[in-house]
């Protein structure tokens with residue numbers, strides 16, 4: 001049993017808290033009041049309290065030091081969240097991050113002791129918050145974890161054990177490629193659903209097809225130049241199958257833009273543009289999405 005800190009009480013933070021609490025002692029760092037119990041609601045409608053110590057940032061010392069920290073906030077909030085929790089991590093703590101888009105790994109690795117591991121967790125676990133305190137669990141897609149530094153690589157078996165209570169969980173020795181695959185899905189779905197204010201499934205209409213192909217074509221050229229083997233045809237198949245599986249959902253970016261919140265566009269199309277510029281690949285379609293979302297947010 002590890003002393004685990006979960007940062008972020010969004011839908012994914014609550015789902016991870018629920019599953020990992022079967023095996024570990026969980027502390028959940030929340031932004032909202034800590035006195036209100038958080039609830040997990042299964043797809044059959046049954047609801048029960050999540051077993052976790054709820055704390056705010058001033059109380060981090062109460063249950064520290066942590067052996068494992070799982071940071072589930074948005075891409076652009078990761079650095080600030082890490083700065084807040086860093087003093088409370090054990091010398092051999094494993095830090096796991098999970099968010100849409102790329103980035104953050106180099107910046108975090110530069111701040112870790114060489115005895116601390118860094119790993120990334122991609123997940124297709126799905127849920128939504130029915131109230132600020134309750135998550136409705138709607139889907140059990142795969143979750144895959146991979147090391148982002150040498151320490152995590154050496155201790156991958158330990159991480160595999162620690163996350164074994166997550167549904168459909170596995171580890172990979174090539175998390176960078178898996179992050180790219182997820183990135184390609186987000187590039188196809190997130191900005192267009194936000195700009196046109198539509199559900200994921202509505203992007204299957206023929207009017208969006210050429211733009212989706214152009215966006216993914218640019219991104220695949222960048223990935224290939226980085227040495228990541230992805231094919232446009234496979235990226236398109238994957239994006240359209242996620243649109244179908246999540247047809248009735250609004251993407252996270254559609255929700256961010258419609259609620260006037262900051263979006264993850266910098267870590268999605270922004271990453272492709274930045275890498276494209278470094279590698280000499282033009283990315284006008286991703287640049288257009290980046291500019292349009294920036295104007296809207």
Ligand code: PAF
Pocket residue numbers: 100185186189190200242246249250251252253
């Ligand atoms: O960001 C999201 O909403 C999700 O990653 C995805 C896969 C696009 C499904 O809505």
